[in-house]
Amino acid sequence: MGLTQLQSFIATKFDRRHALLTSSGSFALIAALNASQAPKGSSVIMPASCCPIVLFAIQMAGYNVILADVSLCSLSMEVNNIEAVFNDSVSVIVAIHGYGHYCKIDEIASFAKQHNVTLIEDACLAYGSTYKGKPLGSFGDLSILSFGYDKPIDNQYGGAILTNSECLFECAKGFLNDNKMAQFSGSKQLEILNDRFLNLNKQMQVRKKNVDYLQKHIINSLFVKASFDADVTYWRYPLLIKNRAHFLAKAKQNGITFTKHYKSLGELQTNGHYPNASLIDEQIINLFVRPETPQEQLTNMVMFINDYQDK
Secondary structure, three states: OOHHHHHHHHHHHOOOOEEEEEOOHHHHHHHHHHHOOOOOOOEEEEEOEOOHHHHHHHHHOOOEEEEEOOOOOOOOOOHHHHHHHOOOOEEEEEEEOHHHOOOOHHHHHHHHHHOOOEEEEEOOOOEOEEEOOEEOOOOOOEEEEEOOOOOOOOOOOOEEEEEOOHHHHHHHHHHHHHOHHHEOOOHHHHHHHHHHHHOHHHHHHHHHHHHHHHHHHOOOOOEEEOOOOOOOOOOEEEEEEOOHHHHHHHHHHOOOOOEOOOOEHHHHOOOOOOHHHHHHHHHEEEEEOOOOOOHHHHHHHHHHHHHOOOO
């Protein structure tokens, strides 16, 4: 399958008219921001709890960043968080489905339309899942995907831009034509990506099964479990635990690996105040649920968590 055919296939999979492959998720965001034709130097709202690469990509594209706090239920930025920081300088909202849990992207889309700003939906950790019967990645004026390490499609390379707008599509395509570093390249990469897209639904079912197992079997009341429903398929399963340092030290002694993404981006500001992002920063642990995760690892994580005592 060639580039044009794969892009058409991806667009169809996400109920979109257009898709463009890029060299990475970061370049997909930079290209989407440029395609929006938002004035350089205007402001972009994004969540204070997410991968810092999002912030850097926005700045590299020539925009100011306004951080918004997140919900402790969805671990994502919601409309009330956006309203709290919105001002006349804002031209774009970047809504991210945090940890793979959907934000209420339909409500954010309505808010963006009401205020005449562009919505970029970052589905990099969540694609392959749905919200209200629609694929995540189908809601923004532009939506972006990543195929980097530990994403739903772990290709170690590549990203994509999705849109229904002919104008936005042509603008994004023009940007990519002028910026070789942002272009997707390599026939072998195309072949691998095509195969992995064909296998995506199966892989997501395995991921969801792993999440279901953790959700059902973790019972230690010291841990706050993640919000969960039939539409949620986590990137890494999140838990909140007080005195995290003690827990992680004990886990390390027992040879069990947990991660702790993400730090609050408010730490990069002098006067930022994002209490939920800070709480996540201080208390979150992440459990691997990717399809390659063996059942033995899942079982060992559950047993260690359930046996843990903060003493």
